[in-house]
Amino acid sequence: MSEIGHGGKQIVERILDPKSAKEKIQSLKKIPVREQMAVEVIDLAYGFFSPLQGFMGKADVDSVCKKMRLKDGTVWSIPIVFDLSDKEIVEYGIKEGDKVLLTYKDSPAAIFEVEEIYSYNKQEMAKDVYGTNDEKHPGVKLTYQTKDKFLGGKITMVSKPVINPPFTPFLITPLEMRKKIKEKGWVRSVAHQTRNVPHTGHEWLMKGSWLSAYGELPVEKMIVGVVVNAIIGEKRPGDYIDEAIVLTHDVLRKAGYFREDVHLTSISLWDMRYAGPREAVFHAALRANLGISHHMFGRDHAGVGTYYDPYDAHRIFDKFSEKDLNIKPVRVLEWWYCPVCAEVTYMGLCNHKDKIQNFSGTLIRSIIQDGVKPPRLIFRPEVFDLIEECAQKYGMGSAYVTKEYLANRNPVFTFPKL
Numbered sequence: 007m008s009e010i011g012h013g014g015k016q017i018v019e020r021i022l023d024p025k026s027a028k029e030k031i032q033s034l035k036k037i038p039v040r041e042q043m044a045v046e047v048i049d050l051a052y053g054f055f056s057p058l059q060g061f062m063g064k065a066d067v068d069s070v071c072k073k074m075r076l077k078d079g080t081v082w083s084i085p086i087v088f089d090l091s092d093k094e095i096v097e098y099g100i101k102e103g104d105k106v107l108l109t110y111k112d113s114p115a116a117i118f119e120v121e122e123i124y125s126y127n128k129q130e131m132a133k134d135v136y137g138t139n140d141e142k143h144p145g146v147k148l149t150y151q152t153k154d155k156f157l158g159g160k161i162t163m164v165s166k167p168v169i170n171p172p173f174t175p176f177l178i179t180p181l182e183m184r185k186k187i188k189e190k191g192w193v194r195s196v197a198h199q200t201r202n203v204p205h206t207g208h209e210w211l212m213k214g215s216w217l218s219a220y221g222e223l224p225v226e227k228m229i230v231g232v233v234v235n236a237i238i239g240e241k242r243p244g245d246y247i248d249e250a251i252v253l254t255h256d257v258l259r260k261a262g263y264f265r266e267d268v269h270l271t272s273i274s275l276w277d278m279r280y281a282g283p284r285e286a287v288f289h290a291a292l293r294a295n296l297g298i299s300h301h302m303f304g305r306d307h308a309g310v311g312t313y314y315d316p317y318d319a320h321r322i323f324d325k326f327s328e329k330d331l332n333i334k335p336v337r338v339l340e341w342w343y344c345p346v347c348a349e350v351t352y353m354g355l356c357n358h359k360d361k362i363q364n365f366s367g368t369l370i371r372s373i374i375q376d377g378v379k380p381p382r383l384i385f386r387p388e389v390f391d392l393i394e395e396c397a398q399k400y401g402m403g404s405a406y407v408t409k410e411y412l413a414n415r416n417p418v419f420t421f422p423k424l
């Protein structure tokens with residue numbers, strides 16, 4: 007089995023041996039971390055961020071900001087940093103060379119070998135990564151919120167996190183995903199990035215990218231798969247609730263819109279930075295580490311507002327060679343429903359531009375909020391029913407994120423107490 011991931015490097019997995027974990031963390035200073043850091047610990051330890059083995063030092067951050075590469079030349083587009091305030095550094099008494107224990111909600115998360123403590127110019131970082139210093143950009147805001155200092159160094163996860171229902175079967179680690187792809191016999195697979203519940207436009211996109219990935223392969227058996235990889239992380243009011251996103255994608259296969267042997271739903275934990283083209287490159291690395299061969303990029307991939315041209319996330323891949331990325335981008339143009347053709351169609355295909363109906367977020371939202379079953383040309387009935395079920399079961403009555411949901415939802419993961 008190939009375990010070569012992003013950058014042509016071995017997939018990283020850094021988890022303590024359960025037999026010695028307790029003893030290894032006993033005497034370490036404890037530093038509690040917020041959810042974003044706990045998530046990134048999981049990503050680093052399971053190799054979602056391979057070849058990174060920990061939080062970045064200054065030379066890597068500099069190189070990522072300026073050249074979109076790690077200092078060793080591996081393509082990398084978004085800094086992965088661990089921050090603390092000057093006050094916390096003094097309080098915890100942390101210095102370079104220390105080994106500390108990161109804890110999350112009073113459970114041990116990871117051993118952090120602090121190799122470097124440094125400051126970084128955040129204005130410059132935001133400008134380089136997001137192309138703007140506008141604090142309304144959520145990625146810029148997140149950058150400005152980081153504390154005084156960054157700490158770089160390797161992490162080792164103390165024990166595997168428990169992934170809570172209904173997400174349990176969907177967090178598939180890079181090594182596990184490679185096994186699954188092999189078991190399924192897929193010679194190619196195409197990643198579908200999502201933060202939405204799927205309407206038929208999304209389904210059509212997955213089917214279209216499956217065809218693209220199939221290319222010239224022989225047709226004797228199903229050897230290409232679609233891997234839905236939902237990004238689960240920080241939510242903003244108005245986003246779909248995570249439970250609905252994951253379960254509705256899974257039901258597309260269960261209800262037969264995809265065959266059992268061509269479709270797989272999974273999740274990655276990550277707080278979206280909305281970095282547009284740079285986020286597209288980051289998503290490519292993430293899915294290359296999952297062992298996926300192709301990645302679909304649509305219009306305005308991972309963008310926000312009007313900070314990026316809708317096709318910046320396509321063009322950025324022209325900068326890289328095939329050797330740079332172990333995954334092939336499948337570029338998808340804008341698409342819509344055409345009532346004259348009576349099907350979903352691409353920009354530049356049919357000549358009914360004045361008749362087209364966009365699957366706009368507003369249209370879909372009004373359909374969901376009305377609760378009247380839409381035509382199956384827009385929503386599959388199984389998907390639509392499940393959105394309502396998820397709203398009741400997980401969303402306190404709403405399929406969209408509310409303050410109540412954020413305050414009361416069941417956590418996606420928990421670190422076990424030792």
Ligand SMILES: [Zn+2]
Nearest residue numbers: 344347356358
């Ligand atoms: Zn048409």
